Amino acid sequence: MRVVVPYDGHDPKSRLAGRLDESERRAFSRAMLRDVLDAVERAGHDPTVLATEAVSVSNADVVVDDRPLTAAVNGVLDGFEWSDAADDGEVAVVMADLALATPDAIRRLADAEGDVVVAPGRGGGTNALVVRHPSFRVDYHGASYRDHRRIAEEVGASVGVVDSMRLATDVDEPSDLAEVLLHGRGESRRWLVDAGFELAVSEGRVGVTRES
Ligand SMILES: Nc1nc2c(ncn2[C@@H]2O[C@H](COP(=O)(O)OP(=O)(O)OP(=O)(O)O)[C@@H](O)[C@H]2O)c(=O)[nH]1
Numbered sequence: 001m002r003v004v005v006p007y008d009g010h011d012p013k014s015r016l017a018g019r020l021d022e023s024e025r026r027a028f029s030r031a032m033l034r035d036v037l038d039a040v041e042r043a044g045h046d047p048t049v050l051a052t053e054a055v056s057v058s059n060a061d062v063v064v065d066d067r068p069l070t071a072a073v074n075g076v077l078d079g080f081e082w083s084d085a086a087d088d089g090e091v092a093v094v095m096a097d098l099a100l101a102t103p104d105a106i107r108r109l110a111d112a113e114g115d116v117v118v119a120p121g122r123g124g125g126t127n128a129l130v131v132r133h134p135s136f137r138v139d140y141h142g143a144s145y146r147d148h149r150r151i152a153e154e155v156g157a158s159v160g161v162v163d164s165m166r167l168a169t170d171v172d173e174p175s176d177l178a179e180v181l182l183h184g185r186g187e188s189r190r191w192l193v194d195a196g197f198e199l200a201v202s203e204g205r206v207g208v209t210r211e212s
């Protein structure tokens with residue numbers, strides 16, 4: 001299976017701007033990228049980073065495509081050799097902000113049945129996909145989970161859904177940082193701890209505070 005990890009290093013994680021300045025957001029997004037690449041690699045796959053600009057990572061190939069996300073991913077699908085035995089006719093797209101990703105979660109994604117397998121993100125997005133149907137194309141942003149199901153239906157592709165807390169948690173909003181502190185096992189969690197973040201436990205949901 002070919003595994004592609006889209007990554008936009010330009011002003012990443014802008015929804016965390018209230019908690020992290022721009023250079024911190026870049027460093028944290030890199031830590032998440034490394035955690036995702038590590039999980040993919042330990043699940044037995046060689047990830048390729050699909051990046052908007054050159055990025056240095058030790059354990060993955062990098063392909064630069066500065067088009068917006070949907071066009072760049074569809075470019076990969078357009079150029080994919082579906083009958084090439086090396087990739088078994090399967091392309092996975094795993095987002096770089098899945099800080100809780102583990103090898104087991106990636107294996108569950110890879111093992112799920114369906115011409116198109118979707119791991120939904122909280123909030124309506126698509127955090128990870130496996131595409132095994134040559135006519136399927138992506139349409140990210142908005143309610144992309146719903147859109148990807150519709151597109152699959154339009155091209156006659158069966159759909160599998162992976163119900164995984166680890167793949168459903170994309171780190172977009174400040175409240176997601178609490179999930180990383182609670183459940184993270186890798187570099188992203190260490191980065192937050194080193195930056196002074198800790199859990200803020202009150203009557204309601206758990207949040208984060210940062211020591212100043
Ligand atoms: N190659 C590529 N990857 C992208 C692009 N836009 C987003 N991504 C990646 O797709 C994943 C999901 O994107 P978002 O959740 O919107 O991440 P983001 O753009 O860093 O965050 P926000 O600024 O808060 O929207 C992350 O891994 C991003 O790095 C793009 O235009 N090209």
Ligand SMILES: C[C@H](OP(=O)(O)O)C(=O)O
Pocket residue numbers: 069121123124125126127139140141142143144145170172
């Ligand atoms: C890429 C996009 O991510 P979100 O903005 O929902 O985090 C999506 O999943 O369609």
